[in-house]
Amino acid sequence: MISYLRRISHLFNKQLAKEKTFAKSIANITGQTPINLNLYKLAVCHTSAAKEDKLGVRSSNERLEYLGDAILGAVIAEFLFKKFPYKDEGFLTEIRSRIVNRESLNKLGKKIGLNKIVEFNPGRGGNTHKSLYGDALEALVGAVYLDKGFKSCRKFILTRLLQPHFDLNEIIENNLNFKSVLIEWAQKESKDIKFVIIKEVGSIHHKEFTAQVLIEDEPVSTGTGFSKKKAEQAAAEKACQIREIK
Amino acid sequence: MISYLRRISHLFNKQLAKEKTFAKSIANITGQTPINLNLYKLAVCHTSAAKEDKLGVRSSNERLEYLGDAILGAVIAEFLFKKFPYKDEGFLTEIRSRIVNRESLNKLGKKIGLNKIVEFNPGRGGNTHKSLYGDALEALVGAVYLDKGFKSCRKFILTRLLQPHFDLNEIIENNLNFKSVLIEWAQKESKDIKFVIIKEVGSIHHKEFTAQVLIEDEPVSTGTGFSKKKAEQAAAEKACQIREIK
Known part of the structure; x- marks a missing residue:
């Protein structure tokens, strides 16, 4: 009986340590202490690694990605709107799409370390997916939004993603005609x-x-x-x- | 001198009454008292009616439309995400695009009375523009966002646009294959x-x-x-x- 309890306690402590490490990673990436850790766990779970829950539903980061994509678009839209008061909507749309696109988000996802925490199953098409980390990044934005609200999420996007990783002058000069x-x-x-x-x-x-x-x-x-x-x-x-x- | 002052005062009062009426219209539409009325004036100004300012810049609702489009997308995305916890992102994206599209927004713009306050110049292509009121509606969302913040803007979108004017069951049943x-x-x-x-x-x-x-x-x-x-x-x-x- 005692050895059984010891084993349970050992497993519990191990799981706790794992959760702590994960929470720390998320805090390092977002700059904010996560509250509902399950949201972030879901955000880094690619479809290929999705497990069935009790109801037989397979949950992965795809829904959060859909939400995060919309929030990210809105925050970047507002940022550019205010930064360039005399530029027209064509310019703003173009610059936004140079910041928020599959390729750049995938690169950024890797840069901020999502490749270390994203779960995927190579045998189930996980590693052939081109925008694994970009999708996870969008899902992470969705998770931060649900966990901490709009203002905190905007802060995460602007101070942790946009400002440190994008050189706006360079983006603008790289003129697409x-x-x-x-x-x-x-x-x-x-x-x-x-x-x-x-x-x-x-x-x-x-x-x-x-x-x-x-x-x-x-x-x-x-x-x-x-x-x-x-x-x-x-x-x-x-x-x-x-x-x-x- | 006195008659000159009287004329000025008359013009001033007339302008004031006009502004009051406009502010009331906006409050009726958004359900919220506007603070910075200039934002809303801009929101209902189509490019064809844009006037040059002192710097020679022609301002119209196009920039606000760009911003409002992004905010609207994010708010509807969140609404559907929470309303349908077991639906996948394909479903959510599809339903959102059935709510937020050029045609439906244009209809909605007219329904809530934007046709009574949008300014356009028929001689400058104003009335040939197909989505005049839908564009103005998006611009209005942008104006509410800048004037009152995210939470108030979300409230406007959900309680004044989405819930009274869209029948979600009908939208979902109208299955697009x-x-x-x-x-x-x-x-x-x-x-x-x-x-x-x-x-x-x-x-x-x-x-x-x-x-x-x-x-x-x-x-x-x-x-x-x-x-x-x-x-x-x-x-x-x-x-x-x-x-x-x-």
Whole structure:
């Protein structure tokens, strides 16, 4: 009986030590003491490592990732909105997508050490998943939001993710010009490409233009804007998406 | 001199009455007393009605729309996350996009009376803009967020927009099946369509599948999922986007 109790106590202490280490890791990453540790455990659990609960439900970080993605987008949107009071929404959207994208989040996830705590099962497709750490990072944002509320989560995003790991000046200078991307692609692929203004609405001083992209004389996309250049950029961006040109 | 002062005073009073009426409209719509009225004035100002300020900058609701869109997405994401604890992220994403989309927001914008206060210039493309009121609604969300903070903005979204105007049961029952949408389209257009599983990764009990959609034997899109059905749905959804099929 005593040896049985001793074994139970040993297992319990071992589990406790493990939890403490995990809580410390989370505190190191987020800068905040976690309250509901289960949320964070879920955040670092990839689908491939999901275990069934008593109800037969397999829980992984995918739902938290969905939530965290939305919170992250909102916090970065507000940050850029306030940082650049004279930039238009096209600029803000573009800069946000350069910060928050699969590749950059995956890199960042590794950088902040998620690769040390994310659980996955290589045999179940876990290690072939390209954005394992980016997804876990979004899930972590979701966990912090649920555990500590919006303000604390925003603080985590801004002071632990954005400010230390992104050089905004560099991001902005690395200017993406969709029209030139498209033209380069067309030259490489020996395709004929045209940009045509197909519609103009409004008075002389404030017209809205609609541009169309034609590849091999086939209309691919249209875009609108309050200048010909903006309309062409919008159309070119869509064409790049549709034809999956990067 | 006296008549000049009287005129000034008259103009001042008129402007004051106008501001009061506007503040009341905003309070009626949001359920909250506005503090910084300029934010709301900006929110209801379409690009076509934008005036130049002293610095020569033309301000309209586009930046606020960008911010509001992100906040709205986050609040709806959280609402659905908590409302449906056993639904996966695919379900949550789908339901959110049925609530927050151009068409539904535009309708909602009109319903809550934004058509009475949005400023636009028909001569400058204002009335040709399809989502005038939906954009203004997103901008209004942005304004409430900046004026009153996250909690108040969430309250506005949930109690004034979501709960009174959306029937979640109806939205969920109106099940969108992208594969069947695509098959219907193909039949109508007499196109040959195929769904092929092109990749399987993982162990027997937990495989990740990649499905491909072929239209007239031309690969159009791929999608992945932890079941063949999910992978096909993901691929079908992408194909619908690429070919602009609704």
